[in-house]
Amino acid sequence: xxxxxxxxxxxxxxxxxxxxxxxxxxxxxxxxxxxxxxxxxxxxxxxxxxxxxxxxxxxxxxxxxxxxxxxxxxxxxxxxxxxxxxxxxxxxxxxxxxxxxxxxxxxxxxxxxxxxxxxxxxxxxxxxxxxxxxxxxxxxxxxxxxxxxxxxxxxxxxxxxxxxxxxxxxxxxxxxxxxxxxxxxxxxxxxxxxxxxxxxxxxxxxxxxxxxxxxxxx
Amino acid sequence: xxxxxxxxxxxxxxxxxxxxxxxxxxxxxxxxxxxxxxxxxxxxxxxxxxxxxxxxxxxxxxxxxxxxxxxxxxxxxxxxxxxxxxxxxxxxxxxxxxxxxxxxxxxxxxxxxxxxxxxxxxxxxxxxxxxxxxxxxxxxxxxxxxxxxxxxxxxxxxxxxxxxxxxxxxxxxxxxxxxxxxxxxxxxxxxxxxxxxxxxxxxxxxxxxxxxxxxxxxxxxxxxxxxxxxxxxxxxxxxxxx
Amino acid sequence: xxxxxxxxxxxxxxxxxxxxxxxxxxxxxxxxxxxxxxxxxxxxxxxxxxxxxxxxxx
Numbered sequence: 001x002x003x004x005x006x007x008x009x010x011x012x013x014x015x016x017x018x019x020x021x022x023x024x025x026x027x028x029x030x031x032x033x034x035x036x037x038x039x040x041x042x043x044x045x046x047x048x049x050x051x052x053x054x055x056x057x058x059x060x061x062x063x064x065x066x067x068x069x070x071x072x073x074x075x076x077x078x079x080x081x082x083x084x085x086x087x088x089x090x091x092x093x094x095x096x097x098x099x100x101x102x103x104x105x106x107x108x109x110x111x112x113x114x115x116x117x118x119x120x121x122x123x124x125x126x127x128x129x130x131x132x133x134x135x136x137x138x139x140x141x142x143x144x145x146x147x148x149x150x151x152x153x154x155x156x157x158x159x160x161x162x163x164x165x166x167x168x169x170x171x172x173x174x175x176x177x178x179x180x181x182x183x184x185x186x187x188x189x190x191x192x193x194x195x196x197x198x199x200x201x202x203x204x205x206x207x208x209x210x211x212x213x214x215x216x217x218x
Numbered sequence: 219x220x221x222x223x224x225x226x227x228x229x230x231x232x233x234x235x236x237x238x239x240x241x242x243x244x245x246x247x248x249x250x251x252x253x254x255x256x257x258x259x260x261x262x263x264x265x266x267x268x269x270x271x272x273x274x275x276x277x278x279x280x281x282x283x284x285x286x287x288x289x290x291x292x293x294x295x296x297x298x299x300x301x302x303x304x305x306x307x308x309x310x311x312x313x314x315x316x317x318x319x320x321x322x323x324x325x326x327x328x329x330x331x332x333x334x335x336x337x338x339x340x341x342x343x344x345x346x347x348x349x350x351x352x353x354x355x356x357x358x359x360x361x362x363x364x365x366x367x368x369x370x371x372x373x374x375x376x377x378x379x380x381x382x383x384x385x386x387x388x389x390x391x392x393x394x395x396x397x398x399x400x401x402x403x404x405x406x407x408x409x410x411x412x413x414x415x416x417x418x419x420x421x422x423x424x425x426x427x428x429x430x431x432x433x434x435x436x437x438x439x440x441x442x443x444x445x446x447x448x449x450x451x452x453x454x455x456x457x458x459x460x
Numbered sequence: 461x462x463x464x465x466x467x468x469x470x471x472x473x474x475x476x477x478x479x480x481x482x483x484x485x486x487x488x489x490x491x492x493x494x495x496x497x498x499x500x501x502x503x504x505x506x507x508x509x510x511x512x513x514x515x516x517x518x
Binding site for chain 2: 144148149151152155158161162164165166168169172173176189190193197205208211212215216218
Binding site for chain 2: 467471472476478479482483491493494497498500501504505507508
Protein backbone atom coordinates (compact mmCIF):
# COMPACT_ATOMS: atom_id res chain seq x y z
CA UNK A 1 0.00 0.00 0.00
CA UNK A 2 2.81 2.35 0.89
CA UNK A 3 4.46 1.51 -2.41
CA UNK A 4 1.27 2.34 -4.28
CA UNK A 5 0.99 5.64 -2.44
CA UNK A 6 4.61 6.47 -3.26
CA UNK A 7 4.08 5.58 -6.88
CA UNK A 8 0.97 7.74 -7.19
CA UNK A 9 2.68 10.67 -5.51
CA UNK A 10 5.73 10.35 -7.74
CA UNK A 11 3.57 10.21 -10.84
CA UNK A 12 1.68 13.29 -9.76
CA UNK A 13 4.77 15.33 -8.97
CA UNK A 14 6.66 14.42 -12.12
CA UNK A 15 6.22 16.59 -15.18
CA UNK A 16 2.78 16.35 -16.72
CA UNK A 17 1.37 14.94 -13.53
CA UNK A 18 -0.69 18.01 -12.94
CA UNK A 19 0.56 18.62 -9.43
CA UNK A 20 0.49 22.39 -9.69
CA UNK A 21 -2.53 22.62 -11.95
CA UNK A 22 -5.11 22.46 -9.17
CA UNK A 23 -3.29 25.18 -7.27
CA UNK A 24 -3.00 27.39 -10.34
CA UNK A 25 -6.69 26.89 -11.05
CA UNK A 26 -7.53 27.85 -7.47
CA UNK A 27 -5.44 31.01 -7.86
CA UNK A 28 -7.12 31.97 -11.12
CA UNK A 29 -10.66 31.45 -9.84
CA UNK A 30 -9.92 33.57 -6.81
CA UNK A 31 -8.40 36.31 -8.94
CA UNK A 32 -11.33 36.28 -11.34
CA UNK A 33 -13.98 36.77 -8.70
CA UNK A 34 -13.16 40.43 -7.95
CA UNK A 35 -13.31 41.10 -11.69
CA UNK A 36 -16.78 39.62 -11.67
CA UNK A 37 -18.28 41.25 -8.60
CA UNK A 38 -16.28 44.48 -8.46
CA UNK A 39 -13.35 45.57 -6.32
CA UNK A 40 -15.37 46.79 -3.34
CA UNK A 41 -13.43 45.68 -0.24
CA UNK A 42 -16.39 45.26 2.10
CA UNK A 43 -18.24 43.00 -0.30
CA UNK A 44 -15.14 40.93 -1.07
CA UNK A 45 -14.37 40.53 2.61
CA UNK A 46 -17.88 39.27 3.20
CA UNK A 47 -17.87 36.65 0.48
CA UNK A 48 -14.18 35.67 0.72
CA UNK A 49 -14.65 32.46 2.77
CA UNK A 50 -17.34 31.23 0.41
CA UNK A 51 -15.22 31.99 -2.65
CA UNK A 52 -12.24 30.15 -1.22
CA UNK A 53 -14.47 27.12 -0.58
CA UNK A 54 -15.98 27.17 -4.06
CA UNK A 55 -12.54 27.63 -5.60
CA UNK A 56 -11.11 24.71 -3.62
CA UNK A 57 -14.06 22.55 -4.60
CA UNK A 58 -13.66 23.34 -8.28
CA UNK A 59 -9.91 22.77 -8.15
CA UNK A 60 -10.58 19.37 -6.60
CA UNK A 61 -13.17 18.57 -9.24
CA UNK A 62 -10.81 19.53 -12.03
CA UNK A 63 -8.17 17.03 -10.99
CA UNK A 64 -10.51 14.12 -10.33
CA UNK A 65 -10.21 12.39 -13.68
CA UNK A 66 -6.49 11.99 -13.03
CA UNK A 67 -7.17 9.71 -10.08
CA UNK A 68 -8.14 6.65 -12.08
CA UNK A 69 -8.38 7.48 -15.78
CA UNK A 70 -4.66 7.23 -16.54
CA UNK A 71 -4.28 3.95 -14.71
CA UNK A 72 -7.35 2.69 -16.52
CA UNK A 73 -5.96 3.59 -19.91
CA UNK A 74 -2.54 2.01 -19.56
CA UNK A 75 -3.99 -1.06 -17.89
CA UNK A 76 -2.23 -0.72 -14.55
CA UNK A 77 -5.63 -0.70 -12.88
CA UNK A 78 -6.19 -4.28 -14.05
CA UNK A 79 -2.82 -5.20 -12.58
CA UNK A 80 -3.71 -3.53 -9.31
CA UNK A 81 -6.99 -5.41 -9.22
CA UNK A 82 -5.15 -8.73 -9.37
CA UNK A 83 -2.62 -7.62 -6.76
CA UNK A 84 -3.00 -9.03 -3.24
CA UNK A 85 -4.58 -5.80 -2.10
CA UNK A 86 -8.29 -5.30 -1.51
CA UNK A 87 -9.95 -2.93 -3.94
CA UNK A 88 -11.13 -0.87 -0.99
CA UNK A 89 -7.49 -0.31 -0.05
CA UNK A 90 -6.61 0.72 -3.58
CA UNK A 91 -9.32 3.35 -3.84
CA UNK A 92 -8.50 4.66 -0.38
CA UNK A 93 -4.85 5.05 -1.34
CA UNK A 94 -5.87 6.71 -4.59
CA UNK A 95 -8.05 9.17 -2.70
CA UNK A 96 -5.27 9.79 -0.19
CA UNK A 97 -2.79 10.49 -2.98
CA UNK A 98 -5.28 12.88 -4.57
CA UNK A 99 -5.74 14.63 -1.27
CA UNK A 100 -2.01 15.00 -0.64
CA UNK A 101 -1.36 16.37 -4.12
CA UNK A 102 -4.46 18.55 -4.44
CA UNK A 103 -6.38 19.06 -1.20
CA UNK A 104 -3.43 19.71 1.10
CA UNK A 105 -1.80 22.38 -1.10
CA UNK A 106 -5.18 24.10 -1.34
CA UNK A 107 -5.38 24.27 2.44
CA UNK A 108 -2.01 25.99 2.59
CA UNK A 109 -2.72 28.28 -0.32
CA UNK A 110 -6.08 29.47 1.00
CA UNK A 111 -4.73 32.03 3.52
CA UNK A 112 -2.49 33.60 0.89
CA UNK A 113 -5.43 34.00 -1.45
CA UNK A 114 -7.54 35.28 1.42
CA UNK A 115 -5.24 38.32 1.48
CA UNK A 116 -6.19 39.08 -2.11
CA UNK A 117 -9.84 39.11 -1.11
CA UNK A 118 -9.17 41.21 2.02
CA UNK A 119 -10.61 38.49 4.17
CA UNK A 120 -11.23 39.47 7.81
CA UNK A 121 -8.51 38.39 10.26
CA UNK A 122 -10.81 36.14 12.28
CA UNK A 123 -11.67 34.08 9.22
CA UNK A 124 -8.16 32.78 8.39
CA UNK A 125 -8.06 30.17 11.11
CA UNK A 126 -11.53 28.84 10.32
CA UNK A 127 -11.07 28.75 6.57
CA UNK A 128 -7.91 26.69 7.03
CA UNK A 129 -9.51 24.43 9.63
CA UNK A 130 -12.66 23.85 7.59
CA UNK A 131 -10.71 23.18 4.39
CA UNK A 132 -8.38 20.81 6.22
CA UNK A 133 -11.39 18.91 7.53
CA UNK A 134 -13.45 19.08 4.35
CA UNK A 135 -11.00 18.40 1.52
CA UNK A 136 -10.49 14.73 2.47
CA UNK A 137 -14.23 14.24 2.00
CA UNK A 138 -14.00 15.99 -1.37
CA UNK A 139 -11.21 13.65 -2.47
CA UNK A 140 -13.02 10.50 -1.35
CA UNK A 141 -16.34 11.51 -2.92
CA UNK A 142 -14.45 12.48 -6.05
CA UNK A 143 -12.81 9.05 -6.19
CA UNK A 144 -16.29 7.54 -6.14
CA UNK A 145 -17.32 9.73 -9.07
CA UNK A 146 -14.11 8.90 -10.92
CA UNK A 147 -14.71 5.19 -10.36
CA UNK A 148 -18.26 5.49 -11.68
CA UNK A 149 -17.21 7.15 -14.92
CA UNK A 150 -13.84 5.49 -15.46
CA UNK A 151 -15.05 3.32 -18.32
CA UNK A 152 -16.69 6.17 -20.21
CA UNK A 153 -14.79 8.06 -22.87
CA UNK A 154 -14.84 11.81 -22.31
CA UNK A 155 -16.67 11.25 -19.05
CA UNK A 156 -15.35 14.44 -17.44
CA UNK A 157 -18.53 16.43 -17.81
CA UNK A 158 -20.69 13.53 -16.69
CA UNK A 159 -18.45 13.09 -13.66
CA UNK A 160 -18.95 16.73 -12.68
CA UNK A 161 -22.70 16.27 -12.96
CA UNK A 162 -22.52 13.22 -10.70
CA UNK A 163 -20.03 14.55 -8.18
CA UNK A 164 -21.26 18.09 -7.64
CA UNK A 165 -24.59 17.16 -6.00
CA UNK A 166 -22.66 14.83 -3.72
CA UNK A 167 -20.46 17.76 -2.69
CA UNK A 168 -23.42 19.77 -1.42
CA UNK A 169 -23.40 18.74 2.27
CA UNK A 170 -19.64 19.12 2.59
CA UNK A 171 -19.71 22.52 0.94
CA UNK A 172 -22.61 23.75 3.06
CA UNK A 173 -21.05 22.83 6.38
CA UNK A 174 -17.53 23.79 5.33
CA UNK A 175 -18.52 27.21 4.08
CA UNK A 176 -20.76 27.65 7.11
CA UNK A 177 -17.80 27.09 9.45
CA UNK A 178 -15.76 29.64 7.52
CA UNK A 179 -18.61 32.15 7.36
CA UNK A 180 -19.50 31.90 11.03
CA UNK A 181 -15.85 32.03 11.97
CA UNK A 182 -15.45 35.20 9.94
CA UNK A 183 -18.39 36.81 11.70
CA UNK A 184 -17.18 35.69 15.11
CA UNK A 185 -20.16 33.39 15.73
CA UNK A 186 -20.05 29.98 17.38
CA UNK A 187 -18.71 27.40 14.93
CA UNK A 188 -18.99 24.25 16.99
CA UNK A 189 -22.09 22.72 15.37
CA UNK A 190 -21.11 23.05 11.70
CA UNK A 191 -17.54 22.10 12.57
CA UNK A 192 -18.68 18.88 14.20
CA UNK A 193 -21.06 18.17 11.32
CA UNK A 194 -18.28 18.74 8.80
CA UNK A 195 -15.93 16.46 10.73
CA UNK A 196 -18.72 13.89 10.98
CA UNK A 197 -19.36 13.96 7.23
CA UNK A 198 -15.66 13.65 6.47
CA UNK A 199 -15.20 10.78 8.87
CA UNK A 200 -18.31 8.97 7.65
CA UNK A 201 -17.43 9.45 4.00
CA UNK A 202 -13.82 8.35 4.46
CA UNK A 203 -14.96 5.28 6.36
CA UNK A 204 -17.83 4.13 4.13
CA UNK A 205 -17.55 5.48 0.63
CA UNK A 206 -14.42 3.48 -0.36
CA UNK A 207 -16.61 0.36 -0.19
CA UNK A 208 -18.98 1.85 -2.76
CA UNK A 209 -16.07 3.06 -4.91
CA UNK A 210 -14.46 -0.37 -4.78
CA UNK A 211 -17.73 -2.07 -5.74
CA UNK A 212 -18.16 0.32 -8.65
CA UNK A 213 -14.59 -0.20 -9.81
CA UNK A 214 -15.00 -3.98 -9.68
CA UNK A 215 -18.10 -3.67 -11.86
CA UNK A 216 -16.24 -1.49 -14.33
CA UNK A 217 -13.30 -3.90 -14.50
CA UNK A 218 -15.59 -6.86 -15.08
CA UNK B 219 -47.51 -17.41 -6.05
CA UNK B 220 -45.04 -14.85 -4.97
CA UNK B 221 -44.23 -11.36 -6.07
CA UNK B 222 -40.96 -12.59 -7.59
CA UNK B 223 -42.91 -14.22 -10.37
CA UNK B 224 -43.19 -10.78 -11.92
CA UNK B 225 -39.42 -10.64 -12.17
CA UNK B 226 -39.85 -12.74 -15.29
CA UNK B 227 -39.97 -10.19 -18.13
CA UNK B 228 -42.55 -12.10 -20.16
CA UNK B 229 -44.80 -12.49 -17.17
CA UNK B 230 -44.30 -8.84 -16.27
CA UNK B 231 -45.25 -7.66 -19.73
CA UNK B 232 -48.27 -9.92 -19.87
CA UNK B 233 -49.56 -8.79 -16.50
CA UNK B 234 -48.89 -5.11 -16.99
CA UNK B 235 -50.47 -5.26 -20.43
CA UNK B 236 -53.68 -6.30 -18.70
CA UNK B 237 -53.32 -3.74 -15.92
CA UNK B 238 -52.13 -0.82 -17.99
CA UNK B 239 -55.49 0.29 -19.44
CA UNK B 240 -57.09 0.16 -15.99
CA UNK B 241 -54.37 2.24 -14.43
CA UNK B 242 -54.32 4.69 -17.31
CA UNK B 243 -58.05 5.28 -17.22
CA UNK B 244 -58.12 5.46 -13.44
CA UNK B 245 -55.26 7.96 -13.50
CA UNK B 246 -56.95 10.04 -16.16
CA UNK B 247 -60.29 10.12 -14.38
CA UNK B 248 -58.77 10.85 -10.97
CA UNK B 249 -56.66 13.65 -12.42
CA UNK B 250 -59.65 15.03 -14.31
CA UNK B 251 -61.95 14.90 -11.28
CA UNK B 252 -59.36 16.24 -8.86
CA UNK B 253 -58.10 19.04 -11.07
CA UNK B 254 -61.50 20.11 -12.44
CA UNK B 255 -63.05 20.02 -8.99
CA UNK B 256 -60.10 21.90 -7.62
CA UNK B 257 -59.94 24.42 -10.41
CA UNK B 258 -63.63 25.18 -10.92
CA UNK B 259 -65.50 24.28 -7.78
CA UNK B 260 -63.37 25.27 -4.81
CA UNK B 261 -63.60 28.64 -3.11
CA UNK B 262 -60.65 31.02 -2.94
CA UNK B 263 -58.64 31.11 0.22
CA UNK B 264 -59.32 34.29 2.18
CA UNK B 265 -55.62 35.05 2.41
CA UNK B 266 -54.09 33.50 -0.70
CA UNK B 267 -56.91 34.23 -3.12
CA UNK B 268 -57.15 32.00 -6.14
CA UNK B 269 -53.48 30.96 -5.96
CA UNK B 270 -54.56 28.27 -3.53
CA UNK B 271 -55.73 26.33 -6.60
CA UNK B 272 -52.08 25.63 -7.44
CA UNK B 273 -52.03 23.25 -4.49
CA UNK B 274 -53.77 20.56 -6.57
CA UNK B 275 -50.70 20.38 -8.80
CA UNK B 276 -47.91 21.42 -6.50
CA UNK B 277 -48.38 19.03 -3.59
CA UNK B 278 -49.07 15.84 -5.63
CA UNK B 279 -46.12 16.55 -7.93
CA UNK B 280 -43.81 17.11 -4.98
CA UNK B 281 -45.10 13.95 -3.35
CA UNK B 282 -44.46 11.89 -6.46
CA UNK B 283 -41.03 13.48 -6.97
CA UNK B 284 -39.92 12.03 -3.65
CA UNK B 285 -41.81 8.74 -3.98
CA UNK B 286 -40.34 8.13 -7.42
CA UNK B 287 -36.85 8.35 -5.92
CA UNK B 288 -37.88 5.99 -3.12
CA UNK B 289 -39.24 3.56 -5.68
CA UNK B 290 -35.97 3.75 -7.60
CA UNK B 291 -34.10 3.11 -4.37
CA UNK B 292 -36.16 -0.01 -3.62
CA UNK B 293 -35.85 -1.23 -7.21
CA UNK B 294 -32.07 -0.67 -7.10
CA UNK B 295 -31.81 -2.64 -3.88
CA UNK B 296 -33.81 -5.49 -5.40
CA UNK B 297 -31.50 -5.45 -8.41
CA UNK B 298 -28.37 -5.52 -6.27
CA UNK B 299 -29.64 -8.29 -4.02
CA UNK B 300 -31.68 -10.50 -6.34
CA UNK B 301 -30.52 -9.38 -9.79
CA UNK B 302 -33.89 -9.28 -11.51
CA UNK B 303 -33.55 -7.32 -14.71
CA UNK B 304 -37.10 -6.02 -14.55
CA UNK B 305 -36.26 -4.30 -11.29
CA UNK B 306 -33.26 -2.45 -12.72
CA UNK B 307 -35.21 -1.47 -15.81
CA UNK B 308 -38.12 -0.24 -13.68
CA UNK B 309 -35.72 2.05 -11.82
CA UNK B 310 -34.47 3.33 -15.14
CA UNK B 311 -38.02 3.83 -16.36
CA UNK B 312 -39.04 5.77 -13.27
CA UNK B 313 -36.19 8.29 -13.29
CA UNK B 314 -37.42 10.63 -16.06
CA UNK B 315 -40.93 10.57 -14.61
CA UNK B 316 -39.55 11.58 -11.23
CA UNK B 317 -37.47 14.31 -12.82
CA UNK B 318 -40.51 15.75 -14.59
CA UNK B 319 -42.47 15.66 -11.33
CA UNK B 320 -39.64 17.56 -9.65
CA UNK B 321 -39.72 20.17 -12.38
CA UNK B 322 -43.50 20.54 -12.01
CA UNK B 323 -43.17 20.92 -8.26
CA UNK B 324 -40.43 23.53 -8.68
CA UNK B 325 -42.21 25.43 -11.44
CA UNK B 326 -45.58 25.58 -9.72
CA UNK B 327 -43.80 26.47 -6.50
CA UNK B 328 -42.05 29.38 -8.21
CA UNK B 329 -45.28 30.56 -9.81
CA UNK B 330 -47.03 30.32 -6.46
CA UNK B 331 -44.17 31.98 -4.62
CA UNK B 332 -44.16 35.08 -6.78
CA UNK B 333 -47.56 36.48 -5.68
CA UNK B 334 -47.42 35.05 -2.14
CA UNK B 335 -43.86 35.69 -1.03
CA UNK B 336 -43.07 38.33 -3.61
CA UNK B 337 -40.27 36.28 -5.14
CA UNK B 338 -39.94 33.52 -7.72
CA UNK B 339 -37.22 31.83 -5.84
CA UNK B 340 -35.98 31.88 -2.28
CA UNK B 341 -33.22 29.71 -0.88
CA UNK B 342 -35.76 28.18 1.37
CA UNK B 343 -34.73 24.74 2.72
CA UNK B 344 -37.58 22.97 1.00
CA UNK B 345 -37.02 24.59 -2.37
CA UNK B 346 -33.30 24.03 -2.18
CA UNK B 347 -33.74 20.36 -1.30
CA UNK B 348 -35.94 19.89 -4.33
CA UNK B 349 -33.42 21.57 -6.56
CA UNK B 350 -30.74 19.22 -5.24
CA UNK B 351 -33.09 16.27 -5.80
CA UNK B 352 -33.47 17.41 -9.38
CA UNK B 353 -29.69 17.45 -9.81
CA UNK B 354 -29.56 13.88 -8.51
CA UNK B 355 -32.18 12.84 -11.05
CA UNK B 356 -30.16 14.47 -13.82
CA UNK B 357 -26.97 12.68 -12.81
CA UNK B 358 -28.78 9.36 -12.55
CA UNK B 359 -30.37 9.67 -15.99
CA UNK B 360 -27.10 10.87 -17.52
CA UNK B 361 -25.20 7.91 -16.11
CA UNK B 362 -27.78 5.46 -17.46
CA UNK B 363 -27.57 6.89 -20.93
CA UNK B 364 -23.77 7.10 -20.95
CA UNK B 365 -23.04 3.41 -20.45
CA UNK B 366 -23.63 0.97 -23.23
CA UNK B 367 -23.56 -2.36 -21.48
CA UNK B 368 -26.94 -2.92 -19.83
CA UNK B 369 -25.80 -4.86 -16.80
CA UNK B 370 -22.91 -2.53 -16.05
CA UNK B 371 -25.22 0.45 -16.34
CA UNK B 372 -27.76 -1.17 -14.03
CA UNK B 373 -25.08 -1.99 -11.46
CA UNK B 374 -23.48 1.45 -11.52
CA UNK B 375 -26.73 3.39 -11.42
CA UNK B 376 -28.13 1.35 -8.57
CA UNK B 377 -25.02 2.03 -6.51
CA UNK B 378 -25.28 5.68 -7.47
CA UNK B 379 -28.91 5.59 -6.35
CA UNK B 380 -27.96 4.16 -2.94
CA UNK B 381 -25.10 6.58 -2.37
CA UNK B 382 -27.18 9.41 -3.77
CA UNK B 383 -30.01 8.66 -1.36
CA UNK B 384 -27.68 8.97 1.60
CA UNK B 385 -26.27 12.21 0.28
CA UNK B 386 -29.70 13.58 -0.61
CA UNK B 387 -30.75 12.98 2.98
CA UNK B 388 -27.56 14.61 4.25
CA UNK B 389 -28.14 17.57 1.95
CA UNK B 390 -31.67 17.91 3.26
CA UNK B 391 -30.43 18.33 6.83
CA UNK B 392 -27.46 20.43 5.74
CA UNK B 393 -29.80 22.77 3.89
CA UNK B 394 -32.13 23.00 6.88
CA UNK B 395 -29.18 23.95 9.03
CA UNK B 396 -27.70 26.31 6.46
CA UNK B 397 -30.76 28.46 6.13
CA UNK B 398 -31.82 28.44 9.75
CA UNK B 399 -32.41 31.93 11.00
CA UNK B 400 -32.35 33.57 7.59
CA UNK B 401 -36.06 33.32 7.08
CA UNK B 402 -39.03 31.33 8.23
CA UNK B 403 -40.76 30.91 4.93
CA UNK B 404 -40.86 27.15 5.24
CA UNK B 405 -43.84 27.53 7.54
CA UNK B 406 -45.83 28.73 4.54
CA UNK B 407 -45.52 25.44 2.80
CA UNK B 408 -45.05 23.14 5.79
CA UNK B 409 -47.81 20.72 6.74
CA UNK B 410 -50.47 22.23 4.59
CA UNK B 411 -52.40 19.02 4.76
CA UNK B 412 -53.07 19.35 8.43
CA UNK B 413 -54.37 22.85 8.46
CA UNK B 414 -56.41 23.20 5.32
CA UNK B 415 -60.16 22.92 5.23
CA UNK B 416 -62.02 19.95 3.78
CA UNK B 417 -63.11 21.87 0.67
CA UNK B 418 -59.46 22.03 -0.40
CA UNK B 419 -58.53 18.68 1.05
CA UNK B 420 -60.80 16.32 -0.94
CA UNK B 421 -59.86 17.46 -4.45
CA UNK B 422 -56.22 17.55 -3.35
CA UNK B 423 -56.39 13.92 -2.24
CA UNK B 424 -58.07 12.84 -5.47
CA UNK B 425 -55.41 14.68 -7.42
CA UNK B 426 -52.68 12.97 -5.39
CA UNK B 427 -54.21 9.59 -6.13
CA UNK B 428 -54.37 10.59 -9.79
CA UNK B 429 -50.69 11.52 -9.84
CA UNK B 430 -49.78 8.26 -8.13
CA UNK B 431 -51.80 6.21 -10.64
CA UNK B 432 -50.29 8.17 -13.49
CA UNK B 433 -46.84 7.42 -12.14
CA UNK B 434 -47.61 3.70 -11.88
CA UNK B 435 -49.07 3.57 -15.37
CA UNK B 436 -46.10 5.42 -16.83
CA UNK B 437 -43.61 3.20 -15.02
CA UNK B 438 -45.41 0.08 -16.32
CA UNK B 439 -45.37 1.39 -19.84
CA UNK B 440 -41.78 2.60 -19.73
CA UNK B 441 -40.54 -0.59 -18.07
CA UNK B 442 -42.18 -2.59 -20.87
CA UNK B 443 -40.40 -0.35 -23.33
CA UNK B 444 -37.06 -0.90 -21.61
CA UNK B 445 -37.58 -4.67 -21.54
CA UNK B 446 -38.38 -4.71 -25.23
CA UNK B 447 -35.47 -2.42 -26.08
CA UNK B 448 -33.14 -4.66 -24.13
CA UNK B 449 -34.45 -7.75 -25.87
CA UNK B 450 -34.11 -6.06 -29.26
CA UNK B 451 -30.49 -5.22 -28.48
CA UNK B 452 -29.82 -8.78 -27.39
CA UNK B 453 -31.36 -10.20 -30.55
CA UNK B 454 -29.41 -7.79 -32.71
CA UNK B 455 -26.20 -8.74 -30.97
CA UNK B 456 -26.95 -12.41 -31.57
CA UNK B 457 -27.71 -11.65 -35.19
CA UNK B 458 -24.30 -10.09 -35.63
CA UNK B 459 -22.46 -12.99 -34.13
CA UNK B 460 -24.27 -15.58 -36.23
CA UNK C 461 -66.97 29.48 -18.03
CA UNK C 462 -63.74 30.16 -16.15
CA UNK C 463 -64.18 30.84 -12.47
CA UNK C 464 -63.29 34.31 -11.30
CA UNK C 465 -59.61 34.03 -10.46
CA UNK C 466 -59.20 37.64 -9.40
CA UNK C 467 -55.84 39.32 -9.72
CA UNK C 468 -53.92 36.05 -9.58
CA UNK C 469 -55.48 34.63 -12.74
CA UNK C 470 -52.21 34.75 -14.70
CA UNK C 471 -50.30 32.87 -12.03
CA UNK C 472 -52.88 30.13 -11.55
CA UNK C 473 -53.43 29.63 -15.26
CA UNK C 474 -49.72 29.52 -16.04
CA UNK C 475 -49.14 27.01 -13.24
CA UNK C 476 -51.80 24.74 -14.72
CA UNK C 477 -50.53 25.30 -18.25
CA UNK C 478 -46.92 24.48 -17.35
CA UNK C 479 -47.82 21.37 -15.38
CA UNK C 480 -50.28 19.96 -17.86
CA UNK C 481 -47.94 20.61 -20.77
CA UNK C 482 -45.11 18.80 -19.00
CA UNK C 483 -47.31 15.84 -18.08
CA UNK C 484 -48.75 15.55 -21.57
CA UNK C 485 -45.29 15.75 -23.12
CA UNK C 486 -44.04 13.07 -20.75
CA UNK C 487 -46.95 10.76 -21.58
CA UNK C 488 -46.60 11.45 -25.28
CA UNK C 489 -42.88 10.69 -25.34
CA UNK C 490 -43.38 7.53 -23.29
CA UNK C 491 -46.15 6.25 -25.56
CA UNK C 492 -44.29 7.11 -28.74
CA UNK C 493 -41.09 5.44 -27.59
CA UNK C 494 -43.11 2.41 -26.46
CA UNK C 495 -44.68 2.11 -29.90
CA UNK C 496 -41.38 2.55 -31.71
CA UNK C 497 -39.51 0.01 -29.61
CA UNK C 498 -42.36 -2.49 -29.85
CA UNK C 499 -42.35 -2.17 -33.63
CA UNK C 500 -38.57 -2.49 -33.84
CA UNK C 501 -38.62 -5.60 -31.70
CA UNK C 502 -41.35 -7.13 -33.83
CA UNK C 503 -39.33 -6.40 -36.95
CA UNK C 504 -36.25 -8.05 -35.55
CA UNK C 505 -38.17 -11.06 -34.34
CA UNK C 506 -39.91 -11.46 -37.66
CA UNK C 507 -36.60 -11.19 -39.48
CA UNK C 508 -34.96 -13.78 -37.32
CA UNK C 509 -37.96 -16.07 -37.71
CA UNK C 510 -37.90 -16.91 -34.08
CA UNK C 511 -40.78 -19.05 -32.92
CA UNK C 512 -43.50 -17.93 -30.56
CA UNK C 513 -42.02 -19.36 -27.41
CA UNK C 514 -39.87 -16.41 -26.38
CA UNK C 515 -41.51 -13.85 -28.54
CA UNK C 516 -45.03 -14.21 -27.21
CA UNK C 517 -44.64 -10.98 -25.25
CA UNK C 518 -43.67 -8.91 -28.27
